[in-house]
Amino acid sequence: MVIAALLLALLADTGYTGSAGCARCHAAIAESYSKTGMARSFRAVQPGVQLPEFDGRTFLHQASRQKFTPLNEAGKYSVTREQFIGGFPPYTVPVDFVLGSGDHARSYLHRTNEGLIQFPVSWYAQSGGYWQMSPGFDRPDHQGFTRELNDRCLFCHNGYPLQTKLANGIDCERCHGPGAQHSKDATRTSIVNPAHLSPERAIEVCMQCHLETSSRDFKGAVLRPGRAPFSYRPGEPLGDFQIYFDHAPEAGRGDKFEIVSSAYRLRQSRCFLSAPEKLGCTACHDVHRAATRAETVATTERVCASCHQRDGHVKSGSCVDCHMPTRATEDVPHVDMTDHRISRTRAVTLPPQQAAAPYTGRVVVYYPPNAVATAKPQPEAPRQIDYTSPGQALLRQGNTAAAIAAFREAVNERPELVDIRVNLAAALIVQRNYQAAKQQLEEAIRIGPPTALRAAHNNLGILLDMLGDKAGAAREFALAKF
Numbered sequence: 001m002v003i004a005a006l007l008l009a010l011l012a013d014t015g016y017t018g019s020a021g022c023a024r025c026h027a028a029i030a031e032s033y034s035k036t037g038m039a040r041s042f043r044a045v046q047p048g049v050q051l052p053e054f055d056g057r058t059f060l061h062q063a064s065r066q067k068f069t070p071l072n073e074a075g076k077y078s079v080t081r082e083q084f085i086g087g088f089p090p091y092t093v094p095v096d097f098v099l100g101s102g103d104h105a106r107s108y109l110h111r112t113n114e115g116l117i118q119f120p121v122s123w124y125a126q127s128g129g130y131w132q133m134s135p136g137f138d139r140p141d142h143q144g145f146t147r148e149l150n151d152r153c154l155f156c157h158n159g160y161p162l163q164t165k166l167a168n169g170i171d172c173e174r175c176h177g178p179g180a181q182h183s184k185d186a187t188r189t190s191i192v193n194p195a196h197l198s199p200e201r202a203i204e205v206c207m208q209c210h211l212e213t214s215s216r217d218f219k220g221a222v223l224r225p226g227r228a229p230f231s232y233r234p235g236e237p238l239g240d241f242q243i244y245f246d247h248a249p250e251a252g253r254g255d256k257f258e259i260v261s262s263a264y265r266l267r268q269s270r271c272f273l274s275a276p277e278k279l280g281c282t283a284c285h286d287v288h289r290a291a292t293r294a295e296t297v298a299t300t301e302r303v304c305a306s307c308h309q310r311d312g313h314v315k316s317g318s319c320v321d322c323h324m325p326t327r328a329t330e331d332v333p334h335v336d337m338t339d340h341r342i343s344r345t346r347a348v349t350l351p352p353q354q355a356a357a358p359y360t361g362r363v364v365v366y367y368p369p370n371a372v373a374t375a376k377p378q379p380e381a382p383r384q385i386d387y388t389s390p391g392q393a394l395l396r397q398g399n400t401a402a403a404i405a406a407f408r409e410a411v412n413e414r415p416e417l418v419d420i421r422v423n424l425a426a427a428l429i430v431q432r433n434y435q436a437a438k439q440q441l442e443e444a445i446r447i448g449p450p451t452a453l454r455a456a457h458n459n460l461g462i463l464l465d466m467l468g469d470k471a472g473a474a475r476e477f478a479l480a481k482f
C-alpha cells in the first residue's frame with residue numbers, strides 16, 4: 001500500500017522540488033525549523049543517527065509471553081524477539097526508519113520488498129523513557145512484525161515523496177506547496193504563504209495532518225474519488241481532497257481525547273467558534289521554531305487576553321494550566337497531550353481502551369461542514385463514498401475478508417463504478433488473491449472512462465510487477481501517466 005501511494009504521488013505532475021533547496025535562500029528559517037518535532041518526525045537510519053534508547057535492555061510483554069531486546073551494534077539498530085511458547089527461534093529485525101521525533105514517542109520501521117513494516121514495540125518519552133508495545137499491539141495475539149505501515153502514517157509524518165525516495169521529515173513544501181517555480185523566480189506570488197490565505201484555508205494547511213476524528217473506530221477520513229493519497233495542496237479546500245467522518249452524536253463520543261486532537265478539540269471551543277479567524281493555529285504557534293513550553297504558554301496568555309480580562313478568579317498559574325490541561329490520550333497509552341478544547345471545566349479522562357470492542361454505530365460527515373449539501377448537485381459523489389468507506393473501514397481494522405465481501409456487494413450494486421473495483425482489487429491484493437485482483441482491475445480498465453483510471457493502471461502495474469511480468473508492468477505504468 002505504501003509503495004502504491006508513492007507511485008501514485010510520483011505520477012502526478014507535481015511542481016515539487018524537495019525542500020533542501022529552500023535553505024539556499026531562507027537559511028535562518030531552515031536552520032530554526034530543523035530543530036522542531038515536525039522536521040524530525042521521519043528519518044532514515046544512516047550513519048550518525050543516534051538512538052540511545054537501543055540500550056540492550058530486554059523487556060517482557062506478559063500478554064504475548066514475548067521478550068524484546070533493542071540492540072545497537074555499531075550504529076546498526078535492531079530489535080530481537082524471543083518467544084516462550086511455540087519454541088520459535090529468536091528473530092531479529094533491523095530498523096531502517098524512525099517515525100516520530102521522540103518528543104513524545106518513536107515508532108520504528110523495517111523496509112521489505114513490499115513496503116514498510118511497523119515494529120510491535122515503540123519507545124515512549126514519559127518518565128525518562130521506556131519501551132512498550134506499539135498502539136494496538138498490547139494483546140496476546142498481536143501482529144508481531146507483520147503489520148504494514150499504511151499510507152496515512154507517512155502522509156502525516158513525512159515530506160512529499162520525490163521519485164521513489166522518501167523524504168526525511170515534514171518539510172517546507174507540505175505547508176507551502178510545490179516550490180519548483182518559486183525556487184527559480186523567487187517571487188512572492190509563486191509560493192503559498194499560509195498567512196495570506198483565508199482563515200479557513202490557512203487552518204486547513206495544519207488540519208491536513210492535525211485533524212483526526214478517530215484513529216481506531218473507523219476510517220476517519222476518506223479520499224475523494226480520484227484523489228491520490230499525497231495530492232492535497234496547501235491553499236485548496238481540504239474537503240476537495242478528503243471527507244472526514246465522525247461518531248454520530250448518539251454514540252456519546254464527542255468528548256473523546258486522542259493523540260491527534262488539537263484541531264478537533266480546538267474546533268469544539270466556544271472561544272474558537274466565536275471568532276475562528278482569531279484563533280487559528282498560528283495565533284499561538286510559530287511552526288518554524290522549536291518553542292519551549294514557557295514561550296508557547298506566554299503567547300497563549302496574550303491571545304486569551306485579547307478577548308478575556310484577567311480577573312479575580314485567576315489566583316496563580318497560567319490560563320493553560322486550567323483551561324488547556326495536559327491529559328492522557330485514550331488511543332495511545334503512555335502519551336499525554338494538550339487538550340485544545342478551551343473549556344470551563346476539565347474534561348473527564350477515560351482510561352486507555354486498547355482492546356475496546358469495535359465501534360458498530362453510525363458515522364456522520366464531520367468535515368467539510370457542508371459536504372453533503374455541496375455534493376447534492378452531483379448525486380454520484382456522496383453515493384460513491386458510501387460504497388467504499390465501509391469496506392475501507394473494515395480493511396483498516398484488518399478484517400480483509402469482510403472488506404472484500406463489502407466491496408463485492410457494492411460492485412454487484414454498481415458494477416459501472418470503477419472506484420469500487422479498484423478498492424476491491426486493493427483488498428484482494430492484501431489477501432494475496434492476485435488473480436482475482438487482476439481481474440477486477442482489468443474489468444475496471446475495460447469499463448472506466450480513461451480519466452478515472454490512473455489508480456487502476458498504477459495498481460495493475462504494481463500487481464504485474466509482483467507477478468513477474470515486467471513488460472506488462474511498464475506498460476501499465478506508462479498508461480497511468482497521461
Ligand code: HEC
Nearest residue numbers: 019021022024025172173176179183186187188191192193
Ligand atoms: C533563489 C532563492 C529562493 C529559493 C531557492 C526559495 N525562495 Fe522563498 N523567497 C525568496 C525571496 C527573495 C522571497 C521574498 C520575495 C519578496 O519579498 O519579494 C521569498 C519568499 C518566500 C515566501 C513568502 C511569500 C509571501 O507571499 O510572503 C515563502 C513562504 C517562501 N519564500 C518559501 C520558500 C520555500 C518553501 C522554498 C523551497 C521550496 C523557497 N522559498 C525557495 C527566495 C527564494
Ligand code: HEC
Nearest residue numbers: 036037038041100101103156157170174205206209281285
Ligand atoms: C505533514 C503533516 C503536518 C502538517 C502539514 C502540519 N503538522 Fe504539525 N505536526 C505533525 C506531526 C506528525 C507532529 C508530531 C511530530 C513529532 O514530534 O514526531 C506535529 C507537531 C506539531 C507541533 C508540536 C511541536 C513540533 O515542533 O513538532 C506543533 C505546535 C504543530 N505541529 C503545529 C502545526 C501547525 C500550526 C501547522 C500548520 C501551519 C502544522 N503543524 C502543520 C504533522 C503536521
Ligand code: HEC
Nearest residue numbers: 100101102103104105106107152153156209210212259260
Ligand atoms: C492524521 C495524521 C496522522 C496519522 C494518520 C498518524 N499520525 Fe502519528 N501523529 C500525528 C500528529 C499530528 C502527532 C503529534 C500529535 C500532537 O502533538 O498533538 C503524531 C504523533 C505521533 C507519534 C509521537 C511523536 C512525538 O514524539 O511527538 C508517533 C510515534 C506517531 N504519531 C506514530 C504514528 C504511526 C506509527 C502512525 C500510523 C499507524 C501514525 N502516527 C499516524 C499525526 C498523524
Ligand code: HEC
Nearest residue numbers: 019022023026029030033170171172175193194195282287
Ligand atoms: C508546518 C507548516 C510549515 C512548515 C513545515 C514550514 N512553514 Fe514556512 N510558514 C508557515 C506558516 C503558517 C507561515 C505564515 C506565518 C504567519 O502566520 O505569519 C509561514 C511563513 C513562511 C515565510 C514567510 C516569512 C516569514 O518568516 O513568515 C517563509 C519565507 C517561509 N515560511 C519559509 C519556510 C521554509 C523555507 C520552510 C522549510 C525550511 C518552511 N517555511 C516550513 C508554515 C510552515
Ligand code: HEC
Nearest residue numbers: 206210262263279280281284292293296297300320337338
Ligand atoms: C490558544 C492558543 C493555542 C492555539 C490556538 C493552538 N494551540 Fe497548540 N498548543 C498550545 C499550547 C499552550 C500548547 C502546549 C505547549 C507545550 O506544552 O509546549 C500546545 C501544544 C500543541 C502541540 C504539541 C503537542 C501537545 O498536545 O502538547 C501541537 C501538536 C499543537 N499544539 C498543535 C496545534 C494545532 C494544529 C492548532 C490549530 C488547530 C493549535 N495547536 C492551536 C496553544 C494553542
Ligand code: HEC
Nearest residue numbers: 270271274275278300303304306307308319323342343344
Ligand atoms: C477571539 C476571542 C477569544 C479568545 C482569543 C479566547 N476566548 Fe475564551 N471565549 C470567547 C467567547 C466569545 C466565549 C463564549 C462566551 C459566552 O458564550 O458566554 C469564550 C468562552 C470561554 C470560556 C468558557 C467556556 C465554556 O465552555 O463555557 C473559557 C473558560 C474561556 N473562554 C477561556 C479562554 C482562554 C483560557 C483563552 C486562551 C487560551 C481564551 N478563552 C481565548 C472568546 C475568546
Ligand code: HEC
Nearest residue numbers: 304305308309310313314315316317318319321322323344
Ligand atoms: C487555577 C485555575 C484557573 C486558572 C489559572 C485560570 N482559570 Fe479561568 N476558570 C477556572 C475555573 C475553575 C472556571 C470556572 C468557574 C465557574 O464555572 O464558576 C474558570 C472560568 C473562566 C472563564 C469563564 C468565565 C465565565 O464567567 O463564563 C473564563 C473566560 C476564564 N476562566 C478565563 C481565564 C483566563 C483568560 C485565564 C488566564 C489569564 C484563566 N481563566 C486562568 C480556573 C482557572
